Amino acid sequence: MRAETAIQQYRETARRWLEAHAATHGAPARRGLTPEQDLALGRAWMALKYDAGYSGINWPREHGGQGLGALEKLAFEEEEMKFGFPTDYFAVSLGMPVPIILRYLTGDWVLERARAALRGEEIWCQLFSEPSGGSDLAGLRLRATQDQATGDWRLDGQKLWTSYAQYCDYGILVARHDPTLLKHQGLTYFWVDMRAPGTTVRPIKLADGSDHVNEVFFDNVLVPDSQRLGPVGGGFKVALETLVIERHHASDPAGFGPALNLFVREAAAADVDGVPLLEDGRVRERIARNYALQNGLRAIQARNQLMLGLGMEPGPEGAVNKLVSARARQRLSEFVLDLRGAAGVTWEPSGRLDDWVRSWISAPTGRQAGGSDEMLLNTIAERILGLPQDHRPDKGVPFNQIPK
Amino acid sequence: MALIYDESQRQIAEECDRILKNAFSAPALKQLLEQSGAYDTGFWDICVSQGWPAIAVPEAAGGLGLGLSEQGIVAQACGKVVCGAPFLNTGYAVSEAIGRFGDAAAREKWLPALAAGEVKGIVALAEGRAPLPKAPAVRFEDGRLTGTKTAVPGGGAGDLAIVLAATCDGPALVLADLSGAETRRHLLPTFDNSRLAADMAFAGTPAQLLAADGIQAARTILCLLAVATAHEQVGGAEAVFASARAYALERYAFGQPLAAFQSIKHRLAENYTLIELARSNAQYAAHNVDDPHFARYAAAARIAATEAYDTASRDAMQVFGGLGGTWEADLHLHQRRARTLAVEIGNNLFWEDELVEELRRAC
Ligand SMILES: Cc1cc2nc3c(=O)[nH]c(=O)nc-3n(C[C@H](O)[C@H](O)[C@H](O)COP(=O)(O)OP(=O)(O)OC[C@H]3O[C@@H](n4cnc5c(N)ncnc54)[C@H](O)[C@@H]3O)c2cc1C
Numbered sequence: 122m123r124a125e126t127a128i129q130q131y132r133e134t135a136r137r138w139l140e141a142h143a144a145t146h147g148a149p150a151r152r153g154l155t156p157e158q159d160l161a162l163g164r165a166w167m168a169l170k171y172d173a174g175y176s177g178i179n180w181p182r183e184h185g186g187q188g189l190g191a192l193e194k195l196a197f198e199e200e201e202m203k204f205g206f207p208t209d210y211f212a213v214s215l216g217m218p219v220p221i222i223l224r225y226l227t228g229d230w231v232l233e234r235a236r237a238a239l240r241g242e243e244i245w246c247q248l249f250s251e252p253s254g255g256s257d258l259a260g261l262r263l264r265a266t267q268d269q270a271t272g273d274w275r276l277d278g279q280k281l282w283t284s285y286a287q288y289c290d291y292g293i294l295v296a297r298h299d300p301t302l303l304k305h306q307g308l309t310y311f312w313v314d315m316r317a318p319g320t321t322v323r324p325i326k327l328a329d330g331s332d333h334v335n336e337v338f339f340d341n342v343l344v345p346d347s348q349r350l351g352p353v354g355g356g357f358k359v360a361l362e363t364l365v366i367e368r369h370h371a372s373d374p375a376g377f378g379p380a381l382n383l384f385v386r387e388a389a390a391a392d393v394d395g396v397p398l399l400e401d402g403r404v405r406e407r408i409a410r411n412y413a414l415q416n417g418l419r420a421i422q423a424r425n426q427l428m429l430g431l432g433m434e435p436g437p438e439g440a441v442n443k444l445v446s447a448r449a450r451q452r453l454s455e456f457v458l459d460l461r462g463a464a465g466v467t468w469e470p471s472g473r474l475d476d477w478v479r480s481w482i483s484a485p486t487g488r489q490a491g492g493s494d495e496m497l498l499n500t501i502a503e504r505i506l507g508l509p510q511d512h513r514p515d516k517g518v519p520f521n522q523i524p525k
Numbered sequence: 526m527a528l529i530y531d532e533s534q535r536q537i538a539e540e541c542d543r544i545l546k547n548a549f550s551a552p553a554l555k556q557l558l559e560q561s562g563a564y565d566t567g568f569w570d571i572c573v574s575q576g577w578p579a580i581a582v583p584e585a586a587g588g589l590g591l592g593l594s595e596q597g598i599v600a601q602a603c604g605k606v607v608c609g610a611p612f613l614n615t616g617y618a619v620s621e622a623i624g625r626f627g628d629a630a631a632r633e634k635w636l637p638a639l640a641a642g643e644v645k646g647i648v649a650l651a652e653g654r655a656p657l658p659k660a661p662a663v664r665f666e667d668g669r670l671t672g673t674k675t676a677v678p679g680g681g682a683g684d685l686a687i688v689l690a691a692t693c694d695g696p697a698l699v700l701a702d703l704s705g706a707e708t709r710r711h712l713l714p715t716f717d718n719s720r721l722a723a724d725m726a727f728a729g730t731p732a733q734l735l736a737a738d739g740i741q742a743a744r745t746i747l748c749l750l751a752v753a754t755a756h757e758q759v760g761g762a763e764a765v766f767a768s769a770r771a772y773a774l775e776r777y778a779f780g781q782p783l784a785a786f787q788s789i790k791h792r793l794a795e796n797y798t799l800i801e802l803a804r805s806n807a808q809y810a811a812h813n814v815d816d817p818h819f820a821r822y823a824a825a826a827r828i829a830a831t832e833a834y835d836t837a838s839r840d841a842m843q844v845f846g847g848l849g850g851t852w853e854a855d856l857h858l859h860q861r862r863a864r865t866l867a868v869e870i871g872n873n874l875f876w877e878d879e880l881v882e883e884l885r886r887a888c
Contacts, residue, residue, distance in 0.1 A: 382884070382887075382888055385881075385884050385885065385888050386888050389885060389888060399881070399885060402874075405877055405878060405881045406877050408877075408880070408881050408884065409824070409825075409828055409873075409876070409877035409878075409880040409881055410828065410877070412821070412825055412880055412884065413802075413806060413824075413825040413826075413828040413829045413832075413880070414802060414829070416806055416809065416821075416822065416825040416829075417801070417802030417803065417805045417806045417809075417825070417829055418802070418805075419809075420528075420805035420806055420808065420809035421801065421802075421805045423528060423809070424528050424529055424805065424808070424809075427528055427529055428529055431529075433529075438801040438805070441797075441798040441801055441802070444798065445798060445802070495787075495791070498790070498791040498794040498795070499787070499790065499791075499794075501794040501797055501798065502784075502790040502791065502793060502794040503790075505794075505797065506770060506793055506794065506797060508770075508773070508774070508784040508785070508790050508793065509774075509781070509782055509784055509785040510785070511785065511787055511790075512781070512785065
């Protein structure tokens with residue numbers, strides 16, 4: 122009970138602080154900004170948080186964090202999310218790359234990187250996926266060749282889907298150092314300087330018009346052996362470690378789309394030839410089903426946070442969140458266009474969270490990024506339910522002999 | 526703090542599971558399917574001897590003074606074994622109605638008897654297709670009920686009912702004593718006979734007023750019953766899902782366990798997801814029983830639980846192949862119960878409407 126009040130107090134204080142900055146750094150301030158201006162505002166926001174003691178909330182103090190727990194971090198993120206601050210650029214950076222280098226490297230240099238990343242001055246990206254390996258992460262082909270004399274490496278190949286790479290200073294990367302080894306054994310992990318000669322970043326325009334993901338080309342890029350994390354051949358293990366490092370994320374039952382009450386409000390205010398939309402059983406069913414689903418997710422979230430507060434390990438059911446919220450958001454957003462009739466086609470692209478058209482048009486990528494629906498179902502089936510792995514023709518075969 | 530169960534709540538859950546598992550008999554349940562008017566007296570005796578009807582009755586009235594969370598925990602255990610009598614949850618609803626709306630005399634007379642399991646409480650609100658009829662055909666006048674309620678769950682053996690009945694001032698919630706000859710019960714042949722659905726013809730059945738604003742009071746009780754039932758549905762869904770998972774692991778086809786085929790794996794993972802959402806909704810509603818938004822949490826719990834139980838039982842039968850649809854495999858016990866629980870206290874059309882009206886009022 123005591124712990125609960127302390128966390129409520131923390132949340133309350135954070136909310137007041139966030140509210141005070143919403144007008145200058147939140148959604149209203151971002152309207153009409155160019156991407157460059159938005160990023161600049163984002164950097165300013167990160168610096169403000171750093172100075173106020175809201176950066177790296179659950180990171181150790183010696184890494185520049187606040188030394189608090191996952192609960193405080195979740196509380197802050199949940200409140201921060203409500204105001205639409207420009208935090209997107211830094212989420213990957215602070216979620217995986219920077220924590221992993223802090224785990225593998227020591228000394229002033231890495232501490233300086235952590236501080237710069239927390240303040241939004243530097244950004245790190247995650248260069249895992251490739252044309253040949255997304256879900257199948259270990260299917261990647263980008264080559265790392267070691268110079269036998271110096272021990273340093275040369276990178277050749279292509280990464281794909283790298284979020285925010287065009288703004289990044291550094292990245293973490295998995296490469297194949299030996300294609301004659303078994304698939305998972307021939308991988309090695311590095312950090313890279315995105316300005317190293319031979320590195321080219323090309324933004325990819327997504328269906329919603331945004332271009333925050335990129336393809337990144339490596340042409341004979343020199344990477345000193347000192348930038349290797351973990352042993353040669355240990356890349357897959359470090360990659361998995363990276364993916365689970367940030368175990369507690371703030372989640373949104375609406376799947377990071379518009380809130381359900383916006384849907385109710387829109388339906389309540391509209392009619393079709395005199396018949397109120399909210400009287401239509403099909404509309405009502407959608408509302409009720411989505412509410413039940415979102416309420417279930419909220420309940421799981423509330424229970425898991427309570428368990429964290431009591432020092433207990435939250436149940437595995439948190440894993441269902443992304444799966445169900447992303448696809449529910451897709452269908453509900455689709456349906457909003459129906460409600461609007463022929464005028465449903467009108468759209469002025471915006472980056473706004475409450476934009477149903479944007480939500481609909483960008484939903485397919487939401488069902489891939491960070492694990493596709495199918496991979497999430499596999500994870501639930503195998504990790505939680507203890508069901509067998511799929512048939513895997515790539516097992517026990519040297520990488521260069523796997524069918525492609 | 527019932528959002529996560531405390532030590533004593535976990536003990537209740539374990540104890541219920543243990544006791545009911547030992548008493549579970551599929552052959553006995555299947556025998557009940559083939560006759561009308563009988564319920565599992567052995568199950569009900571266990572409930573009574575364990576004090577389960579007393580759970581939510583105040584201590585002053587001979588109860589245990591616990592709440593909806595504990596009621597839910599027991600209901601969930603009962604759901605797992607497709608329990609052979611409906612009275613635990615319907616009795617809970619009647620006790621709540623008396624506790625909330627009854628006068629001192631009614632509380633003194635009935636609550637100890639309900640808590641002791643001497644009186645079986647049932648709920649007769651619905652008429653025709655309406656769970657909460659605005660203009661009930663059953664009338665309440667001068668302390669007597671007249672008219673007929675159709676397909677009342679537990680109607681074949683209930684001793685005491687809460688009834689939504691018309692008065693000159695609109696529908697009222699009343700408490701009817703069914704022990705006399707004024708009430709005639711006509712048992713219906715159903716696909717889940719131990720639920721004892723019966724048409725109840727009241728011809729001067731003695732009754733007393735509980736609440737003049739009958740719709741509002743009935744809605745309150747129905748929400749409580751919905752959350753208790755949601756727990757029972759979750760229990761049923763968990764049990765039938767566990768059978769499907771176990772079968773998928775042990776049955777081989779094409780040289781591997783069924784569970785290695787992705788369409789089976791994904792089906793089970795989807796079931797797990799629905800059940801977790803339902804379970805969390807139900808627990809959340811029970812935990813927030815005194816919250817101003819309780820009605821919407823109750824509706825959400827009910828909707829999610831109905832979807833989870835129907836889907837889990839449907840999918841389990843698919844996983845079992847031809848065996849799934851046999852009398853022998855027992856899955857039809859869940860298939861039937863999932864549908865019975867889905868329609869007994871208002872189908873999802875009703876609960877969706879309830880929920881939307883709640884949300885509409887808020888915006
Ligand atoms: C907006 C966005 C941002 C991203 N940001 C990053 C980033 O910053 N860094 C990074 O490294 N990556 C990033 N990704 C990549 C992302 O992780 C992959 O897109 C994702 O893992 C899917 O991989 P893929 O695109 O290669 O699809 P594929 O793996 O080719 O999958 C195609 C389809 O096949 C299905 N499928 C694949 N394998 C199986 C299987 N075993 N069983 C059943 N179905 C299967 C998938 O579910 C999917 O529907 C991003 C992606 C997007 C869309």
